Every structure is written in C-alpha cells, then in structure tokens.
Amino acid sequence: MPYTAEISRSNPTCFIFLLDQSGSMSEGFGEGGIRKADFVADVVNRTLHDLVIRCTRMEEIRNYYHISIIGYGASVGPAFSGSLSGRAHVPVGEVADLPARLDSRAKKVPDGAGGLVEQQVRFPVWMDPTSNGGTPMCDAFGQVRSLLEQWLPEHRNSFPPTVLHLTDGESTDGDPSGVAQQIISMSTNDGPVLLFNCHVSSRHTMKIEYPGDESRLPDDFARTLFRISTPLPEAFRRAASDIGLSTAEGARGFVFNGDPVSVAQFFEIGTRPANLR
Template sequence: MAYSAEISRQQPTAFLFLLDQSASMQDAFGGAEQKGDAAPSKARVLADTVNKLLQNLVLRCAKEEGVRDYFHVGVLGYGDRVQPLVTPAESLDSGTGLVPISHLAERPKRMEERVQRVDDGDGGTREQRVKSPVWFDPHAKNGTPMCQALDLATQHVRDWIDRHTGSFPPVVMNVTDGEATDGDPLRYAQKLRSYATDDGETLLFNVHLSESEAPAVELPTHRDELPRNAKYADDLFEMSSTLPFTMRSAAENEGYTVDLDTRGFMFNADPVALVKFLEIGTRPSNLR
C-alpha cells in the first residue's frame, strides 16, 4: 500500500514549505478581526505560523538524548527572488537543499522571549516567560514567482528521493495569496508530483490565503465546491494531491469530513485554517 512507509532515522521523510513573499503579503487577511495598522500582515502571520510549526516538528523528534532525524526540512521563500529560508551549516550540507531536523534544532536565527499566561493550578493564571526559536522573518516584495519556486522544489525533491528511495515521499506545502506571475504553475506542479519513492509520488498541497471576506473552502473533494469563474482556484485545486490515509485520519481528528478524493487544498484560508492545514500535512505516519 502506498503512503505507508514507516518513518525512522534510517528512513526519514521530508517536508518542504514554499512560502509566497510577494508584495501583497504585506496586506492583512481579508476576514481579519483587527483592521488597519493593528492587523498583522499575511507575511507576519505566515512567518509566525511556520516558525511555530518548525518548533513543533523539532519537538516531535526530540528525545532525551537529542533530536532524532525523522524529518528533513526545507523552506523556500518566493517574492523578489526564490531563496532558502533555512540552511544547514556548510559542513553538513546534504546537497538536497533539505536540512536534517536536528541541524535545524541547533541553528535557530535567534530565540525570542515571549510572555504567555498559563494555568496556575489554583483556578487562576500566571505569567510565564517562554523562549521560542525563530528561523526566519517575514518578507514581502515584488511578484509571485511560483513556477520558479516549484522548479527549485522539484530539484530538491529529486535529489532527496535519489538518496531515500524507500521513504515516505516528500510532502511539499505551498502557501500563497496570489496568482503566479511567472507562468503556468500547473505544469511545474505535475512535474514535481511525478517524482516518487517506492512508497508513492511526491505530495503537493496548496493553501491560498484569504484576500476577501468570502468563506474558506477547506479540503474540497469536488471542483464545484470552489467559487465559480475562478480559474486560479481551479488551477490550485488541480495542482493539489489527494490526501493519503494517515492525513485523512488527521483531517478527521480536526473535524473535517473527507474521502478518497479529498484534496490537500484550502482556498481563502484564514490563520486558523492555515494552522490546521499544516498540522494535517505534517502527519505522514507514525514515527518508529
């Protein structure tokens, strides 16, 4: 059965995040509660969300002796150019553009101290200082070279698969708020998805961040769930892989109704949907 490979240090899997850094990412979410200057930009929300996700991925692999390399991770930003947002130490570069999670754990750009309120165990709350790792900061400039980003992702995935033929295949998650400005991304997406390990083809999921007040379309199964006359939404739907079994289970745990044809795709997603989506997409199978 495809998409069932056990994930171990001998047989890790890979997550590659493609993050839109175009100028429009400076704007707030369409349905944001806060308006005007107070509302955080999409770029800020996305950077915070993905930094938090990377932190959680490290924690999933953390054991008493250190961090086990169950995952290899890459983050590519695309805006004024396509650039890696996390990099391994030169001496540890695997040549695939993907960083073993233990290297990521040791190399945050900085630790940020935040104050959060926690349960004091006595019915009240108290302030607690927590340190959170930050690997990259928000950035928003110029156009949306999504095709270039998919092309670079394809090179990374191909190189990684050459070294990990038995692994659960790489999961690529593309988060964007606009149309590609450098061509037809569907063609690039199909090429990316065609690279496969023995366990299945590369998975590509897409999240479109909301620019309007329109409701989100989360994990659609049929094209007719999408807004009419939105070729752009149709293209992202077409680019997206269906969810494999373990991720369908994760989606059901998040309260979604899914079936075999459900796509890893969200249109007009708000920050809450984005977090849920990334959680589902990073549940390939049990760690062993």
C-alpha cells in the first residue's frame, strides 16, 4: 500500500515549499490588509517551526525531514534567508539550528486555573516576504523536478516527497502541466511524489477546497491546477478531519480562491504524513 513508509532518520522524507513571489503577492489579503507575501512567509515560518518541533527529542533534532523552499518571481531559486540562503535541500536539524533570526512573540499558554496567560517566546524566522516580477511557474516546477532528480535516487524506500505549491495567479512562462506531470510521475518505492496546489485570491470569491472532481471549477486555470494535484493520502485526509475539514475519498490536494484560513490549513494538512518513528 502506498504512503505507509515509516519516516525515520535512515529513511527521511522531503518537503518542498514552492512559493509564488511575483509582484501581485504584495496585494492585500483577507481582513486587516496584510499583504499576501507577508501572510505566506509567516505561515511558512510557522510550518517550519512545527516541523522542527516534531523532530525535537530533548536537545537533539532527529533528521526525519529534508526541507526546500523555492521562490519564483523576479528570479527563481532557493528562498531561505540568512545563513541558509542559497541552500536547496536542508536537513531539518540544520533548519532548526540556523534560522535567519529569532524574533520575540506573544504566545498564550495555560495558566493552571483553566485560563490562558500571555508569554513572550522566541520565534524563528527562516524566510522573509518577497514580491517582485512575473509568475515563471514552468521554470519553478523545473527546479523542483531537478531537486527531486537528485533526492529520489538516494531515498528509494522513503515516504515520497511532498511539494506544497502556493500561487496567486497564472503562469507567465507557459503551461506548467507538462513539467508538473513529470513531477507527479516520479516516485519512491512507497508511491508517487505528492504535489498539492493552493491558489489564493485577494477577491472575496467563492473558495473551493480539496475537490474530488472538476465539476465546480470555474475556468481552465483552475482545471489545470486540479489536474496537476495529487489525491490526498489517508493520513492527510485524517489531518484535514482533525482540523474540522471533511474530505471525500479521492479529494485532491488542491485549493482554489483560497483565503488566509485556507492557506494556514493547506500547510497544516500538507505537512502531516503519519508514521513518524
């Protein structure tokens, strides 16, 4: 059965964050006028934080994950800030030890009497928001394919890599279907690479989350993204259910016209393969 491989230090899995950093990502998003680029950078930093925490055993980090962030806009390439800048695949132990900086944030923790109290905690930042240029999606998927061509031969028995792609608009360098199909035809012995796509919109149009077919999709662009989105394996569907999203069997890892809540949930669901040793 695919997507059942245990994730361990000898058989790690891989997450690739593929992020649209085009000029339109500077537009406002949802309530409060936060920019899309700011919101996405914040969610990705939180997601990396959670991945690190999941691998923490005492003061040690177990390298269960390899992580890549690829940005595309005015340029295409690795999007880590700070000392990981320019790095493509980074073991989670290095991600943990090398954030670009540690900010301070307020966090609510239990006060012991049934309430919550605010506490200042250290919050690591690995990537900063960027929004410039066009949407060279084909070039970006090409870089993901190259990364996978390097990673897969060394990890034949691993849980397959998960590519989490976020965009707010159509490709400006051609139809990405071909290269994306090449990506989802790659595999480990545990199954094909997972490619999940989240399209976000500043307009308050109706969002479509994790559809099982194309019937409700409004246009060709939505259908293109649907066709290059892989079905959600069982563990990911359980993760969706845990946060109150019910998905049908065969539901694709695809969101169209997503709002800020969709984006946060997309990264939460997409980084929840089971079977961590």
